[in-house]
Amino acid sequence: MTFPMLTTIIALPVIGALLLFAFRDDEAQAPKVRKVALAVSLVVFGLTLWLWNQFVPTSAEFQFVERHAWIPMFGIDYAIGVDGISLLLVVLTGFLTPIALLCSWESVHQKTRAFCMLVLLLESAMIGVFVSLDLFLFYVFWDAMLIPMYFLIGIWGYDRRIYAAIKFLLYTMAGSVLMLLAILALAVMHQQQFGSYSFDLRRMYELRIAENLQVWLFLAFALAFAIKVPLFPFHTWLPDAHTQAPTAGSVILAGVLLKMGTYGLVRFAFPLFPGAALALSPYLAVLAVIGIIYGALVAMVQPDMKKLVAYSSVSHLGFVVLGIAALNTQGVEGAVYQMLNHGVSTGGLFLVVGMLSDRRHTRLISEYGGLKKVTPRLVAAFFVITLSSIGLPGLNGFVGEFLILLGAFARHRTLTVVAATGVILSATYMLWMFQRVNYGAMTNPKNATLHDLTLRESVVLVPIIALCVIMGMFPNLFLRPMAPSVERMLDRVHVNSEVHARVPVPSASPLAARGVER
Amino acid sequence: MLLLIPLLPFIGFLVNASVGRRLSKGTSGGVACAVMLGSFGISLAAVWQLIGLSAESRVIGQTVFSWITSGTFQADFTLRLDPLSSLMILVITGIGSLIHIYSTAYMHGERDADFARYFSYLNLFAAFMLVLVLGSNFLVMFVGWEGVGLCSYLLIGFYYDKKSAADAGKKAFIVNRVGDFGFVLGVLLLWVQFGTIEIQEIARHVAALPVETSFGVLSLATLLLFVGATGKSAQIPLYVWLPDAMEGPTPVSALIHAATMVTAGVYMIGRNAVLFGHTPETLQIVAVVGVATAFFAGTIGLVQHDIKRVLAYSTVSQLGYMFLAMGVGAWGAGIFHLYTHAFFKACLFLGSGAVIHALGGEQDITRMGGLKKDLPITYWTFLIAAIAIAGVPGLAGFFSKDEILFKTFSNGHTVMWVVGVLTSLLTAVYMFRLVFLTFHGERWTPSLAEVHAQAAPAAETSRGASGHDLHAGGHGRDQGGHDGDGHRTGHLHDAPRAMALALIVLAIGSVLAGYIGLPHALGGSNRLEAYLEPSFTAHAEREPGAAAVTEPAGVDHEEPDGAPGQGEGHETGNTATELALMIVSSLIALGGIGTAYYFFLANPSASQRVAQSAGGLRTLLSNKYYVDELYDAVIVQPIKNTSEEALWKRMDAQVIDGAVNGTGWSIRGLSDVLRLLQSGSIRTYAASLLLGAVLVLGMYLWS
Numbered sequence A: 001m002t003f004p005m006l007t008t009i010i011a012l013p014v015i016g017a018l019l020l021f022a023f024r025d026d027e028a029q030a031p032k033v034r035k036v037a038l039a040v041s042l043v044v045f046g047l048t049l050w051l052w053n054q055f056v057p058t059s060a061e062f063q064f065v066e067r068h069a070w071i072p073m074f075g076i077d078y079a080i081g082v083d084g085i086s087l088l089l090v091v092l093t094g095f096l097t098p099i100a101l102l103c104s105w106e107s108v109h110q111k112t113r114a115f116c117m118l119v120l121l122l123e124s125a126m127i128g129v130f131v132s133l134d135l136f137l138f139y140v141f142w143d144a145m146l147i148p149m150y151f152l153i154g155i156w157g158y159d160r161r162i163y164a165a166i167k168f169l170l171y172t173m174a175g176s177v178l179m180l181l182a183i184l185a186l187a188v189m190h191q192q193q194f195g196s197y198s199f200d201l202r203r204m205y206e207l208r209i210a211e212n213l214q215v216w217l218f219l220a221f222a223l224a225f226a227i228k229v230p231l232f233p234f235h236t237w238l239p240d241a242h243t244q245a246p247t248a249g250s251v252i253l254a255g256v257l258l259k260m261g262t263y264g265l266v267r268f269a270f271p272l273f274p275g276a277a278l279a280l281s282p283y284l285a286v287l288a289v290i291g292i293i294y295g296a297l298v299a300m301v302q303p304d305m306k307k308l309v310a311y312s313s314v315s316h317l318g319f320v321v322l323g324i325a326a327l328n329t330q331g332v333e334g335a336v337y338q339m340l341n342h343g344v345s346t347g348g349l350f351l352v353v354g355m356l357s358d359r360r361h362t363r364l365i366s367e368y369g370g371l372k373k374v375t376p377r378l379v380a381a382f383f384v385i386t387l388s389s390i391g392l393p394g395l396n397g398f399v400g401e402f403l404i405l406l407g408a409f410a411r412h413r414t415l416t417v418v419a420a421t422g423v424i425l426s427a428t429y430m431l432w433m434f435q436r437v438n439y440g441a442m443t444n445p446k447n448a449t450l451h452d453l454t455l456r457e458s459v460v461l462v463p464i465i466a467l468c469v470i471m472g473m474f475p476n477l478f479l480r481p482m483a484p485s486v487e488r489m490l491d492r493v494h495v496n497s498e499v500h501a502r503v504p505v506p507s508a509s510p511l512a513a514r515g516v517e518r
Numbered sequence B: 001m002l003l004l005i006p007l008l009p010f011i012g013f014l015v016n017a018s019v020g021r022r023l024s025k026g027t028s029g030g031v032a033c034a035v036m037l038g039s040f041g042i043s044l045a046a047v048w049q050l051i052g053l054s055a056e057s058r059v060i061g062q063t064v065f066s067w068i069t070s071g072t073f074q075a076d077f078t079l080r081l082d083p084l085s086s087l088m089i090l091v092i093t094g095i096g097s098l099i100h101i102y103s104t105a106y107m108h109g110e111r112d113a114d115f116a117r118y119f120s121y122l123n124l125f126a127a128f129m130l131v132l133v134l135g136s137n138f139l140v141m142f143v144g145w146e147g148v149g150l151c152s153y154l155l156i157g158f159y160y161d162k163k164s165a166a167d168a169g170k171k172a173f174i175v176n177r178v179g180d181f182g183f184v185l186g187v188l189l190l191w192v193q194f195g196t197i198e199i200q201e202i203a204r205h206v207a208a209l210p211v212e213t214s215f216g217v218l219s220l221a222t223l224l225l226f227v228g229a230t231g232k233s234a235q236i237p238l239y240v241w242l243p244d245a246m247e248g249p250t251p252v253s254a255l256i257h258a259a260t261m262v263t264a265g266v267y268m269i270g271r272n273a274v275l276f277g278h279t280p281e282t283l284q285i286v287a288v289v290g291v292a293t294a295f296f297a298g299t300i301g302l303v304q305h306d307i308k309r310v311l312a313y314s315t316v317s318q319l320g321y322m323f324l325a326m327g328v329g330a331w332g333a334g335i336f337h338l339y340t341h342a343f344f345k346a347c348l349f350l351g352s353g354a355v356i357h358a359l360g361g362e363q364d365i366t367r368m369g370g371l372k373k374d375l376p377i378t379y380w381t382f383l384i385a386a387i388a389i390a391g392v393p394g395l396a397g398f399f400s401k402d403e404i405l406f407k408t409f410s411n412g413h414t415v416m417w418v419v420g421v422l423t424s425l426l427t428a429v430y431m432f433r434l435v436f437l438t439f440h441g442e443r444w445t446p447s448l449a450e451v452h453a454q455a456a457p458a459a460e461t462s463r464g465a466s467g468h469d470l471h472a473g474g475h476g477r478d479q480g481g482h483d484g485d486g487h488r489t490g491h492l493h494d495a496p497r498a499m500a501l502a503l504i505v506l507a508i509g510s511v512l513a514g515y516i517g518l519p520h521a522l523g524g525s526n527r528l529e530a531y532l533e534p535s536f537t538a539h540a541e542r543e544p545g546a547a548a549v550t551e552p553a554g555v556d557h558e559e560p561d562g563a564p565g566q567g568e569g570h571e572t573g574n575t576a577t578e579l580a581l582m583i584v585s586s587l588i589a590l591g592g593i594g595t596a597y598y599f600f601l602a603n604p605s606a607s608q609r610v611a612q613s614a615g616g617l618r619t620l621l622s623n624k625y626y627v628d629e630l631y632d633a634v635i636v637q638p639i640k641n642t643s644e645e646a647l648w649k650r651m652d653a654q655v656i657d658g659a660v661n662g663t664g665w666s667i668r669g670l671s672d673v674l675r676l677l678q679s680g681s682i683r684t685y686a687a688s689l690l691l692g693a694v695l696v697l698g699m700y701l702w703s
Helices: A005-022 A030-054 A084-103 A112-131 A135-144 A146-156 A161-194 A211-228 A237-244 A247-272 A274-300 A305-326 A329-360 A376-389 A396-411 A413-438 A455-473 A476-502 A510-516 B004-018 B025-052 B083-106 B112-134 B138-156 B163-194 B199-207 B217-232 B241-247 B250-259 B263-271 B273-277 B280-301 B307-327 B331-358 B376-390 B396-410 B414-439 B446-455 B458-466 B476-482 B497-517 B527-536 B575-602 B604-613 B615-622 B624-666 B668-679 B682-702
Strands: A063-071 A076-082 B060-070 B073-081
Touching: A005 A030, A005 A063, A005 A076, A005 A084, A005 A112, A030 A084, A030 A112, A063 A135, A076 A084, A076 A112, A076 A135, A084 A112, A084 A247, A084 A329, A084 A455, A084 A476, A112 A135, A112 A146, A112 A247, A135 A146, A135 A161, A135 A247, A146 A161, A146 A247, A161 A211, A161 A237, A211 A247, A211 A274, A237 A247, A237 A305, A247 A274, A247 A305, A247 A329, A247 A476, A274 A305, A274 A413, A274 A476, A274 B624, A305 A329, A305 A396, A305 A413, A329 A376, A329 A396, A329 A455, A329 A476, A329 B060, A376 A396, A376 A413, A376 A455, A396 A413, A396 A455, A396 B060, A396 B163, A413 B163, A476 B060, B004 B025, B004 B112, B025 B060, B025 B073, B025 B083, B025 B112, B060 B138, B073 B083, B073 B112, B073 B138, B083 B112, B083 B250, B083 B263, B083 B331, B083 B497, B083 B527, B112 B138, B112 B250, B112 B263, B138 B163, B138 B217, B138 B241, B138 B250, B138 B263, B163 B199, B163 B217, B163 B241, B199 B273, B217 B263, B217 B273, B217 B280, B241 B250, B241 B307, B250 B307, B250 B331, B263 B273, B263 B307, B263 B331, B263 B527, B273 B280, B273 B527, B280 B307, B280 B414, B280 B624, B307 B331, B307 B396, B307 B414, B331 B376, B331 B396, B331 B497, B331 B527, B376 B396, B376 B414, B376 B497, B376 B575, B396 B414, B396 B497, B396 B575, B414 B575, B497 B527, B575 B604, B604 B615, B615 B624
Parallel strands: none
Antiparallel strands: A063 A076, B060 B073
8 A cells, every 4th residue: 555645644733733742831832832833734735735746637536545444343434535626625724724823923822832733633633524535534523623623712712702612613513413313324324225334435425315315314414514614594603703713713714614514515415415416406506695695795784804704705605505506517616616715815814804903903994994005015915815805807716706607607597697796795895895994094093003014924925815816827727636526526416316316215236326336 | 929918018017016116216117118118019010910911811819828627618818819909909008108108207296106006007907908808708808807997996096095086996896896797697698608708709609690689698698798898888877987987197097098998898899799790689779878878978078177077978978979889780980989089088188187287286177277378288289189079070080970970870870860969069068168168268366266156056166176186295396386376376387298298199199090990981991990890790710729820810701691781881871971961060060169169268157147047957967967876875875774784783693693592592501511611721621632532542442
């Protein structure tokens, strides 16, 4: 067997976190702790890039697969691997973690060691979620991820952090409990159809599930994912969590955690239950479009910058779900692309807002104004990220948004027309915020002495801006490796749903079921 | 080679945006002008090469790279030069260069950093506009399309510390976004329909289809594209951003109105002439909107007091003519007017800039007067451009406007022709009102103010005063002489050399530009329209290859079986009719100038009498028909209120969160436990994590 690269990538942050125990958790050791954590996260990022480099882009198969029996009695494996969809999300996670550490270099100065450890543990869990090929393993990572995030919000957050952290935890757990039941049901079904328990995702794709049962299982999965996305009306945890989380928490939350919801739809809910997915995707699309408009409208009237960005996430993630629900190449590729975009640009927005609130200790838009005169470089970075967020062609946001609209238009024409108005609204709320913060006369003397970007802050923002441009100009770098996997997923949905429709009762032999598999 | 045309200004943008603040004004301005002139030079060479090809094969293409590929969707970054885009790049880089040169003097009073910032935006504007016109598919076109919207945002809001400027910039961007919404939907519909976004391929597909006599898919697609055009080119109902755009520095107005941006909508329709030609239903709408906008904006222009706003409404009105031309299928005539308009409108805006420059920021024409003597260059060039736009025979505007009116008439749109002719009367009146009030008569002095105060309702005076675009503290060089009201009495400086150069070149253009489109009726052969003609038909050509090679393009010329009766009835047209119409419109133009002379120079009290007797109408016009107020009351405020009160404070905070918190409290026990956990030390958390790990490990061992 080749070198277990994925396991290394998952384990390294955990090892790094344990290594931090070697330092005392006090002010004096904090700089060392930060440096070690950063170094570990950079190595991980390097490894994810290596992964991308080694990835065969023409294949739809899972690559770098590792499989070891874990709890054989229940057919639970430690099975991991990446395909074109998860690969880039793993890279995104690797990219954002060092940035999250760097951006809290000065703003986090209490319990620094614990903070760094939690960020690293979170990274492991997040990557674990993306690479799991075993549903049980997936579930373990899915829940494991909640804990560090909970503490990050609850300890280093702003004034209402406890409420926000608990809301985040309860909301997410409520969804995942049902998902766990559905996963168990799948394992039982596997036992019924094939004679043994299994949690192996690839074997699950071969299950034949009666239409009505599919609907229930789909709903159980979809609820967990919808909360995570978050899809309207399950979104109210997000503004609180985002507003209260420290900058690093917001960056990871927006950049990676939300993607797990949409990733889950693409990886699990849709291909596992194709019949239900086809039947229910129009409803999902409706909720997505409501979210696009609703999120944008509510974002428009927010007095708090972080809340505004949080609601804008509801709107942007609505686009992603709309693309997935289109169930065609452009829609799904656009959706996956938009996941990456959103990670970069909304992550970037939270970074900028964090830098402002580090300086002024307020997130209220009305406290700012006229910043362009005092902090021109910060404002320039803010501007580019704003443009990326509102989908200016030539920057990343446009590519995802356009492909999603293209795909969705072919399937849900009227809904897409409504969704496209979100493009107008996003320009409105983003530019309005930008104007109130950066333009106009300098009315508040507290803003007059703010310093421009520090070197460390530039190091954080420059990669984000570079990615906005690269992903806007050369999207094929990212679209090419994901294309075969997306096609595979679409085939599973469309072909299998036909087969399922013809044979609604799960009585066929395993062999017949295999015939369906590509 | 084609790539260099937009790339050079883009490099200029990068230079000034990155290191501009450290460069001297001479260097940053020099870089900006040099890249524009370089781009102009390359454009000339490219067009020369194009003209050298036979009429049917005039296409040069370059695929720069493959941009977006997703399944069967393919968008390459491909540039394409054909007669239509060749004319556009000459206008953009040629007139754009002049505006850059002019700006080096006009903006000289800015701080070095702002000076560089200004030029970086200006370069970027030109680069995006060039991408817009050179793009061979809708998506590349859209890069330029949104890009110029972005630059207008930046330049209109150049004096960003002034709220009105920042607001105006934002308004321009958002109103344009409304149009872009239509544009994008139009593109989506075309892609679903034809499976391509290449403009030429769509044209070929469409050419094989019958003309859509009732409103169908194609009509819907073109209508959506037209919505985009109304945003970019400031037509009803999306023209509202353009007058506010006067907040930007004056040369910017020239750039937006003459060389870039607003012409994009007209160009886009011309670019898709085959498609639009197949949808007479949409064309009817285009024509009506165009002619209505022309008239409506002309009426507002009659009563404005701000020199730049008069010109702004004039632009809206002239663009209306271009859309009228497009709507009646007179593609060549519309583009011809676009081209001549670029000269005289740039000249007028730059002239108004010279006036404002000389007067230290004054923009209210009721506070000017008698500037003829002190500003001879500005006066004469402005006058020439005004004569050109008014449609006096022999100058550029006459030929192009007359061509549009003639096509409108000969295609049977008599009512629109009448409105068009009336509008040309308005044009002559408001332009010469501007000329007479600004340059003729007595020099305005504070003592004269009382006389004027009676004439102008208070509201307008205050608007005029609030419209100054010049930055406080700007124009340091001129400030000594023109501080406060000093300029009223002292000697004024005419345009400095760089500004004068631009004005003179543009004035010459305003006279001569029309002669390449001299109509048959006057013994010409209308070479411009003949040159443009291949751009308005579908070719069975192969798409430009991957390299910058000259394609032997026109294999055979597929007859555009569409658009019967659209446009080109010219050749068979009745020369006598055309001459008769020319005489009518000439008389109208002269009549308009005479009217302006009577009311605003010879007999000013008469204009006051008229104004008083039609007070209601005057108020309506001064307030621009209250359209901005209407939009605010009907669209903006309801959206804000609903979002704030109903959605956020009720739906989110009460309904959804109420339900969630209700659930939460019912399992309060859990949250109490969590609260306890939180208050514990980190060691506890680590322990609990470890515990979890042990549990999992235990399960593993146990099995």
